[in-house]
Amino acid sequence: MAQLQKSIDKRNALIKATIELVNNNGFHATPMSKIAKMANVSPATIYLYFENKQDLVNKTYIDVKTQYTHYAFDTYTDTMSVEQGFEVIWKRIADFKLNESENAMFLAQCDNTPIIDEPSLQEGIKHLQPLLDLWERGKQEGLIKDMSNYLLYAYAINPLSFLMMAQKRGAFQLDRTQIEDAYQSAWNSIKSK
Amino acid sequence: MAQLQKSIDKRNALIKATIELVNNNGFHATPMSKIAKMANVSPATIYLYFENKQDLVNKTYIDVKTQYTHYAFDTYTDTMSVEQGFEVIWKRIADFKLNESENAMFLAQCDNTPIIDEPSLQEGIKHLQPLLDLWERGKQEGLIKDMSNYLLYAYAINPLSFLMMAQKRGAFQLDRTQIEDAYQSAWNSIKSK
DNA sequence: AAAAAAAGAATGAACGTTCATTTTTATTGT
DNA sequence: ACAATAAAAATGAACGTTCATTCTTTTTTT
Known part of the structure; x- marks a missing residue:
């Protein structure tokens, strides 16, 4: 022990x-x-x-990705309404990117370079399933635009990565108001009219 | 010669x-x-x-960034309306990311890792000025939301990077309809109501 | 023929990884 | 409870390789 x-x-x-x-x-x-x-x-x-350097960085990636998704889905349950569920998840993701920025930056680097091998990347993607499920439900209920999950992600979630990066560089500071603005932007870009 | x-x-x-x-x-x-x-x-x-390996990659970065912005602003003139200007620039950027994806991926990697040194990154940023100027004009005319340029960029432009990445991985295919959808999303997220 | 450009071989440093050994922890017999 | 011993964990030094860069020589251009 x-x-x-x-x-x-x-x-x-x-x-x-x-x-x-x-x-x-x-x-x-x-x-x-x-x-x-x-x-x-x-x-x-x-x-x-660890087996070697590659294994070390692969395992690190999966470790951090797991932390990330646990954090993101921590307060979410699939009994929530689509709108509430999305808000809860989105804001947790925002929190993670801004408060755990060391971890978030590591993920960003891994997702934009060939340092992680393909199987480990695939492994990491699986963890986002609850969000994709929520979106499918939203589409069925007619609340969310009927478009590719990739487009939804690109417009609703990915902007947070850019904002985190800019914040990290000290280029600007995200305060409560801006987070709220960003959330409204995110929701508007995925909700059906 | x-x-x-x-x-x-x-x-x-x-x-x-x-x-x-x-x-x-x-x-x-x-x-x-x-x-x-x-x-x-x-x-x-x-x-x-080139002086050394670092110099080679710095110069490569600036070279590609210059190509990128020339491409983006090629059909734009500052006599256009804000809305038309934005559409023209946005669609050129989309074109670049999808057609010149080798170059676009290289930029994505540089912007998400510490391989390029700070002065060269700064040098690269300067080239986007025309877009920032357009946004300032749009804000003055009351056409574009009065928010940080970083937020505008995050929601209007950055999603294209994610979509390019997904496309490159073969995860999905961006067709004309989806580009149009994405453009509407982009414009909606920056225009004032 | 001089100068500039290019080449390939050579060099020294740095790195990932392994090896031989030591230190720490666990197990056994009394 | 305590030595004695086995097993596991950890270490620092060493090895072989790879790499960025330089040096010397050859080729091309002026």
Whole structure:
């Protein structure tokens, strides 16, 4: 028990270090030695927890993606109305992107570069299913535009990634009013007239 | 003249090779030797055209960003109405992202990772000025919502990046109808009611 | 023939990974 | 409860490879 606990701590430390270093330097410029140093571990120890560097970053990706979707769907239940469900999920996603921006930035980098291998990407996509289900229900009820889920996502959810990025760069600051504006924009772009 | 011409061809070949290899493998997994091979050039020759690897990727970024904005603003003049101007620009951007997807993907990767250094990123941002000017005009005329340009961009332009990515992955296909839908979404999210 | 451009081989540094060893933890016999 | 011993976890140094960059030589251009 104590021994297992210790192992999990070390694994978490390695994943945390990976996120921080990859965010700041990119995958190509983060040597295993630096990850080890930041996690207070010997380089060789990494290989007790992960097969190799690729495996480490794949597992980190899935870990963070899981956190993300748990966070997003935490307050949602499928007994909610479509409109309420969407609002709840959207605002949780906004929260995550703005409060857990280290994690969110890591995901953005993974989703826009070839550092994660295809199977791990697929694995990550599965976790968004509840949102897609909600949209299907909304379409059946005639509340949500009958268009591809990709278009819905592009217009309702993806803008948050851009805003997070801009905020991270210090380009501007998202306050409560702007979040509310953005939410209205999101809902307007998916609801049927 | 012939000599200069030859040099420009070689430079272009190097930039083209960089785009293709970085798209497929990421910056960290594209050695200079492979770039040289794909451009039919010796590794040493790269250093006649660029200071080092970082300089090569910075210059490539600025090159592609310049192409992008020239393409976007090609049919736009500031004598157009705000609405028409926006439509023209938006549709050119959509065209670029869908037809020149190699270039667009390279930009997406650069904008979501730390591979490009800050001065070069700043340099790239400048080129979007005409769109920001158009929005300012639209706000003064009361046609466009009075909100941060970042929010306008997030909801009107950025979704195209996501759609391009999805299309590139083969996840779905953007046809004329969907482009038109997307454009309406974009305009609705920025026009004042 | 001089200068510029290009090439290929060479170099040194950095990296991912492994190996031999030590340290820590768990198990057993008394 | 405690040594003795086995197993597991962790380490630092070392290895082989790869890579960006440079050096020397050859080719092309002026």
